[in-house]
Amino acid sequence: MKLNLVVDMFGCPNRCMHCWLGHMPNRKMEEGADRFIMDYFDPFFDQIAFYSWLREPDYCEDYAERWAKDLAISKNTLPERFELASFYRIVRDEKYIPFLQSLAVKKVQLTFFGLQETQDRYVGRKGAFEEVMKATEMLNSHGIIPRWQCFINEENRDEILQLYELAQGLRKNNYPALEFFVHEGSCEGENQKLYPIRIQKSHIPPALAEVYLDYSKLMTEKDCCEILKDNTASPDFPLGDEFTLNISNTYDVYYNWTHMREPWVIGNLKKDEAEALVQRMVSGDTHALRRIRECSWADLVRRFGDPRSEKVFSLDDFKMYLINLYLESPAGTSKLL
Numbered sequence: 001m002k003l004n005l006v007v008d009m010f011g012c013p014n015r016c017m018h019c020w021l022g023h024m025p026n027r028k029m030e031e032g033a034d035r036f037i038m039d040y041f042d043p044f045f046d047q048i049a050f051y052s053w054l055r056e057p058d059y060c061e062d063y064a065e066r067w068a069k070d071l072a073i074s075k076n077t078l079p080e081r082f083e084l085a086s087f088y089r090i091v092r093d094e095k096y097i098p099f100l101q102s103l104a105v106k107k108v109q110l111t112f113f114g115l116q117e118t119q120d121r122y123v124g125r126k127g128a129f130e131e132v133m134k135a136t137e138m139l140n141s142h143g144i145i146p147r148w149q150c151f152i153n154e155e156n157r158d159e160i161l162q163l164y165e166l167a168q169g170l171r172k173n174n175y176p177a178l179e180f181f182v183h184e185g186s187c188e189g190e191n192q193k194l195y196p197i198r199i200q201k202s203h204i205p206p207a208l209a210e211v212y213l214d215y216s217k218l219m220t221e222k223d224c225c226e227i228l229k230d231n232t233a234s235p236d237f238p239l240g241d242e243f244t245l246n247i248s249n250t251y252d253v254y255y256n257w258t259h260m261r262e263p264w265v266i267g268n269l270k271k272d273e274a275e276a277l278v279q280r281m282v283s284g285d286t287h288a289l290r291r292i293r294e295c296s297w298a299d300l301v302r303r304f305g306d307p308r309s310e311k312v313f314s315l316d317d318f319k320m321y322l323i324n325l326y327l328e329s330p331a332g333t334s335k336l337l
Helices: 033-044 063-073 096-102 116-123 128-141 157-172 189-197 206-211 221-228 274-283 287-292 297-304 315-327
Strands: 002-007 047-051 107-112 145-151 179-183 242-247 252-255
Touching: 002 033, 033 047, 033 063, 033 274, 047 063, 063 096, 107 128, 116 128, 128 145, 145 157, 157 179, 157 206, 179 206, 189 315, 221 297, 221 315, 242 274, 252 274, 287 315, 297 315
Parallel strands: 002 047, 002 242, 107 145, 145 179
Antiparallel strands: 242 252
8 A cells, every 4th residue: 555644744835824734833844753653554555655844845944855755654655746846045045046946846736825915814824926926037037937827716806817827927028937827725724714715606706717717617605505405425435455544744644535533533543542543544444534435415515505506516515514514513512533
């Protein structure tokens, strides 16, 4: 079996209002935490990829050495870079982009929530909008494609349209490779708190349809309720031969399916015996999975869905939204271990 370990070793400079993981305290894990975590799981998995960041990539001063450690400590497989990098570090460290280039990074995703005031508020840090714009310029000048990801809701929809118009103008000038896409995001973690301003499908500016992620598959909450209202099956998360675990800086362990809140805790590496925790994880014998097997989609829709709502969802995101509402309700939290 293969295991991906994604560890919050250094924290994050931002407090984004959309963060699907949820806000967690920043804390640098102690020396040797990486080796302890690897040794904990080593007897049970043939392949283990170790990632030293869970939120902001490369959020440590010795990021190059840390990446080398991630590669060296992994077992029979290697971690990947994907399209993620630290815009916080891009604008503060002249050695960072060359580091990304040395890893053959071709594209970096940058997240927008609106124009300056809105962006700074959603990121939780003054100057965030200017930093993302500067990072766009710096990446472009070094031959790395900036990929703008925009989260849209009822509050910022006009600003997202303005950002699209800005991106189109930049493409015509010195940023021909700039990429741009829009989506509503999931409804978990911090984003769950934004449910009241989740965008309605009819309110999405028509000009954004061509750059809206999976626009043709978008549903309303009403549509999702209609699909699930007579479904008597229980929620199910198939467990295969590859697992990805999110590990907090206090050693709590979670599947990477959704936010890192108490109902989803599998166990704690400092408190639980390794064999018992791994057995719970691979068998699905956890509090959250036991609780959701006791209900059906029809039950969840009846209790937590709004059959009149025009708010936008993908069906999978709506399902996770229902599950988390249930787990956080009195019935879902009962017998919490």
